[in-house]
Amino acid sequence: xxxxxxxxxxxxxxxTQENFVEEVRTWLEEHIQGEFLALRxxxxxxxxxxxxxxxxxxEKELATGGWLGIDFPKWIGGRECSxxxxxxxxxxxxxxxxxxxxxxxxxxxxxPTLLAFGSKPQQERFIPKILSGEELWCQGYSEPEAxxxxxxxxxxxxxxxxxxxxxxxxxxxxxxxxxxxxxVVARTGKGSLRHAGLSYLLVPMSQAEIxxxxxxxxxxxAEFNETFFDNAITEKEHVVGGQxxxxxxxxxxxxxxxxxxxxxxxxxxxxxxxxxxxxxxxxGMWDNLVIRQKLMDSYIGLEILRFNQLRMLTALATDxxxxxxxxxxxxxxxxxxxxxxxxxxxxxxxxxxxxATDGHAGYEGIPYTLDKEQRTFLYSRAHTIYGGSNQxxxxxxxxxxxxxPKEPRPMHNSK
Ligand SMILES: Cc1cc2nc3c(=O)[nH]c(=O)nc-3n(C[C@H](O)[C@H](O)[C@H](O)COP(=O)(O)OP(=O)(O)OC[C@H]3O[C@@H](n4cnc5c(N)ncnc54)[C@H](O)[C@@H]3O)c2cc1C
Numbered sequence: 393x394x395x396x397x398x399x400x401x402x403x404x405x406x407x408t409q410e411n412f413v414e415e416v417r418t419w420l421e422e423h424i425q426g427e428f429l430a431l432r433x434x435x436x437x438x439x440x441x442x443x444x445x446x447x448x449x450x451e452k453e454l455a456t457g458g459w460l461g462i463d464f465p466k467w468i469g470g471r472e473c474s475x476x477x478x479x480x481x482x483x484x485x486x487x488x489x490x491x492x493x494x495x496x497x498x499x500x501x502x503x504p505t506l507l508a509f510g511s512k513p514q515q516e517r518f519i520p521k522i523l524s525g526e527e528l529w530c531q532g533y534s535e536p537e538a539x540x541x542x543x544x545x546x547x548x549x550x551x552x553x554x555x556x557x558x559x560x561x562x563x564x565x566x567x568x569x570x571x572x573x574x575x576v577v578a579r580t581g582k583g584s585l586r587h588a589g590l591s592y593l594l595v596p597m598s599q600a601e602i603x604x605x606x607x608x609x610x611x612x613x614a615e616f617n618e619t620f621f622d623n624a625i626t627e628k629e630h631v632v633g634g635q636x637x638x639x640x641x642x643x644x645x646x647x648x649x650x651x652x653x654x655x656x657x658x659x660x661x662x663x664x665x666x667x668x669x670x671x672x673x674x675x676g677m678w679d680n681l682v683i684r685q686k687l688m689d690s691y692i693g694l695e696i697l698r699f700n701q702l703r704m705l706t707a708l709a710t711d712x713x714x715x716x717x718x719x720x721x722x723x724x725x726x727x728x729x730x731x732x733x734x735x736x737x738x739x740x741x742x743x744x745x746x747x748a749t750d751g752h753a754g755y756e757g758i759p760y761t762l763d764k765e766q767r768t769f770l771y772s773r774a775h776t777i778y779g780g781s782n783q784x785x786x787x788x789x790x791x792x793x794x795x796x797p798k799e800p801r802p803m804h805n806s807k
Pocket of ligand 1: 530531532533534535536538539540541563564565566567616774775777778779780781782783784787
């Protein structure tokens, strides 16, 4: 039966695409050597099972092959790969069980933001060092009273002569302890409220006026931090999009959190599900009909996830950039992975509740008391919080996709 003409479509790769996949595969085989062998198939988000410094070194290694800038234009040092090539890169990368990448926010968030909103001097100063892996970035958005309600930011910056002087606190700043720079949304309009009067500043981390305090997580790692600014400074020119334009630029950055890499994520989810099925088969839980039903649900969910992501990529390829409907994908994959973590523990049974180290050192060398599957279970809870919590995604879908009435907003006073 021909469903919507699908039977007549040719899904095979072109010769050029096959050569590209071969180039990626060969490069990875040649470069995952020596110290990087310790990263093979490890270091995925939340697993905390490898040395972050080694992951940073791996980013620099990837840069030597030009793989950090696959979606950046050639004039700034990128490879300018097509969307299909980007997808093929991420897919091949995961299939090769290549090292889990440290979240490189320069590549995924700041670089694209500078291309969209930055000045030419800003692009030329910062992007090449992002693509060479020399400078690592972190994101300074959230504050103790500004998370979902981001426009409640209190960190302020004032222009004194040729420098912005910054005071305030950020929180949950992932990788701040390793980053060279931070992009900060700060209040520069005196007495301004909510979305107005914010600016997007690029601030060097190596100054005594910035203090980073790691927050130890349930998993035993310390990926994120409290970051304090006590008269920290940055140059007057390091404001992106102009003074007072911070909200527009900050929202632009969030829009870059989607992209071709999501197909790689889907491939790694598939590998996790296959591992889980193997465990169920080997420990006899596969014979439990309820567990089988849950595994099948997981498999179906993964297929839905795949089709959603392909739909999003098709929209990107045809330039009809998805808007609020992206929230459907985020809500779905975050919830799917959280459920997979729960199923891991159910299939593990009582051994899932027993703390047992798998030999990896955590924060400050303290051995982890959790194994990989327990950490997946705990970390997958975070997916439904960062990048917009599940509740916020539902609000967006309700209001901006379905056109439902807006939820009542709390009254904010100016104190
Ligand atoms: C692993 C991880 C990494 C992170 N990394 C970074 C980073 O690098 N940089 C950075 O700036 N931030 C980072 N964050 C912070 C993240 O962006 C915030 O946690 C997120 O925006 C939620 O804000 P909050 O924690 O203040 O929770 P809150 O906003 O206080 O929310 C608390 C609860 O209330 C619900 N809620 C809030 N408002 C509404 C509403 N209007 N309607 C219905 N429900 C609502 C939320 O869904 C949630 O369940 C990270 C978070 C995590 C978990």
